[in-house]
Amino acid sequence: MIRTVVVDSDTLTRYGLTMLAGAHPDIDVVGETGSAAAAPALVADLRPDVVLIDATLADGDGIALARRLRASYPDLGLVVLASEHQDDVLFRALDTGASAFVTRTAPVVEVLSAIRHANVAATSFTATGLLDALTRRRERDARFALSPREREVLTLLRDGLSIPEIAGTIHISHSTAKTYVSRLYDKLGASSRAQALMTALRTGLIDYQGLSTTPPTSTREWLA
Structure with a gap:
């Protein structure tokens, strides 16, 4: 079971990801928050395997939060969510030490794949379109x-x-x-x-x- 925490300011996104995980027995959303400030304590308390983080949280920078979590938990899976595919956000996620980058509009299978990848290869980065972004x-x-x-x-x-x-x-x-x-x-x-x-x-x-x-x-x- 992949214990997952969702950090996203959008309530519908958090609810949707929880429902999505509920349909797959290998993923379990054990906690959620819309606050960058509350996320570190939640992660420390729940000790998840993977954290999904919105890149643009209402009260802070999601990628800065990912950097902070990576410094504290070297083996934690970190998936960065973005509203759209932007090369600068993708490369910031890569430089931060995130495990994966996906957009909110990505197919369900891509989101699930990112979570599973982050669980088994936390320090190996994956993102759809990475090769194209590197070329650009x-x-x-x-x-x-x-x-x-x-x-x-x-x-x-x-x-x-x-x-x-x-x-x-x-x-x-x-x-x-x-x-x-x-x-x-x-x-x-x-x-x-x-x-x-x-x-x-x-x-x-x-x-x-x-x-x-x-x-x-x-x-x-x-x-x-």
């Missing part, structure tokens, strides 16, 4: 051809740092930092930080984790 990432990398330093600067832009702050963080001159930012804009076909970040998000060069929600108050503050 290679094509993206070839298209933009960012250097390691440019990727570092892009990450700092995502985090909301101004050019002077970027220069200080990676120990380069102000003019060199401006040059790196200008090169990024050129490669991404952008004329502003916002456009550059939107392109980078859309193409998977960066993800939403860490994206600053409190950017500098003016263009002058970004560039000064």
